[in-house]
Amino acid sequence: PNVRDDKISEETKKLISSLPSHTDSQGQKLCKYQGCWYYYNTLQGVLNFQSGFQPQDTDIILASYPKSGTTWLKALTVALLGRSKNHSSSNDHPLLYDNPHGIVPFLEIDVYHESSSPNLDNFSATPRLFSTHMPLHAMQETLKQSPCKIVYVCRNLKDTLFSTWLFACAIFKIEPTRSILDSMFKSLCNGTIFYGPFWDHLLSYWRGSFKDPKHVLFMRYEEMKAEPHEQIKRHADFLGCPFTKQEEESGVVDKILDLCSLRNLSSLEVNKTGKVNNVDHKNFFRKGEVGDSKNYLTTEMENKIDMIIQEKLQSSGLNF
Numbered sequence: 001p002n003v004r005d006d007k008i009s010e011e012t013k014k015l016i017s018s019l020p021s022h023t024d025s026q027g028q029k030l031c032k033y034q035g036c037w038y039y040y041n042t043l044q045g046v047l048n049f050q051s052g053f054q055p056q057d058t059d060i061i062l063a064s065y066p067k068s069g070t071t072w073l074k075a076l077t078v079a080l081l082g083r084s085k086n087h088s089s090s091n092d093h094p095l096l097y098d099n100p101h102g103i104v105p106f107l108e109i110d111v112y113h114e115s116s117s118p119n120l121d122n123f124s125a126t127p128r129l130f131s132t133h134m135p136l137h138a139m140q141e142t143l144k145q146s147p148c149k150i151v152y153v154c155r156n157l158k159d160t161l162f163s164t165w166l167f168a169c170a171i172f173k174i175e176p177t178r179s180i181l182d183s184m185f186k187s188l189c190n191g192t193i194f195y196g197p198f199w200d201h202l203l204s205y206w207r208g209s210f211k212d213p214k215h216v217l218f219m220r221y222e223e224m225k226a227e228p229h230e231q232i233k234r235h236a237d238f239l240g241c242p243f244t245k246q247e248e249e250s251g252v253v254d255k256i257l258d259l260c261s262l263r264n265l266s267s268l269e270v271n272k273t274g275k276v277n278n279v280d281h282k283n284f285f286r287k288g289e290v291g292d293s294k295n296y297l298t299t300e301m302e303n304k305i306d307m308i309i310q311e312k313l314q315s316s317g318l319n320f
């Protein structure tokens with residue numbers, strides 16, 4: 001959360017006083033609005049977005065639950081769309097000079113955090129590219145009738161929890177202790193966590209992708225790691241910019257995957273030294289491995305997460 005509480009309007013304060021609330025282990029207050037838990041300042045951004053965002057038909061929104069592969073999805077989308085500008089191998093590619101979060105800002109955290117009518121001059125290129133951590137249902141009314149496209153990336157809950165723990169400790173510059181992991185685990189399991197409950201978040205997009213497959217694409221971090229070529233082609237097809245045979249033969253797919261690889265992005269000067277919203281760019285890149293949480297979560301934690309996933313996702317056809 002990067003918005004100061006003094007940006008919260010009187011109207012929002014009134015709304016907050018009528019909502020379920022919760023104080024997390026760091027003493028930060030959350031409230032539950034339309035089924036999702038937000039910090040107060042983020043709620044202001046959500047409300048500003050909901051009242052002020054005017055979708056354009058060609059808009060693309062990249063969505064995720066935090067620590068699920070957002071940075072990678074942003075980089076891949078920028079690279080996919082940028083190939084028409086012949087960027088993918090040249091030295092002037094935007095990804096070489098800015099972090100993916102600088103190129104694709106969050107609607108509720110960056111663009112609409114202060115106002116429902118922000119200056120969108122920086123988004124004059126077509127298509128406009130935005131991102132969000134809001135669940136789909138928080139955007140549905142605002143995007144109603146709009147043919148804009150939404151790409152969601154989801155990641156297994158154990159690695160997401162593990163990644164969140166290390167990320168939060170890194171940005172707050174605190175020791176990643178077991179007790180912090182324990183308290184995050186509890187919040188995750190009972191759903192009272194920033195942008196939680198996790199299961200409602202991913203189910204909103206999962207169901208949305210069935211209901212409206214032309215406009216909502218559901219991607220999985222694990223599949224992107226296991227079969228990057230297939231997944232990036234799915235992604236490109238969905239965005240309406242499929243790879244041509246010639247592109248495939250000339251290695252464009254590999255070039256994009258290489259450009260967006262964790263190894264490459266994390267080695268760029270801009271990602272070693274820069275900052276976005278007071279977060280060092282380097283903190284967005286760690287190991288990016290599937291199953292990395294295995295040696296850190298206790299068996300009890302793993303069992304509880306498996307149980308929750310089983311219970312909450314049972315009837316959805318989505319599994320981990």
Ligand code: A3P
Binds near residue numbers: 068
């Ligand atoms: P780990 O902490 O497991 O390493 P988000 O981008 O949503 O914040 O998610 C962060 C996770 O994505 C981190 O996982 C990070 O290392 C990984 N990640 C960042 N950039 C990536 C990339 N280009 N390719 C694959 N994974 C990446």
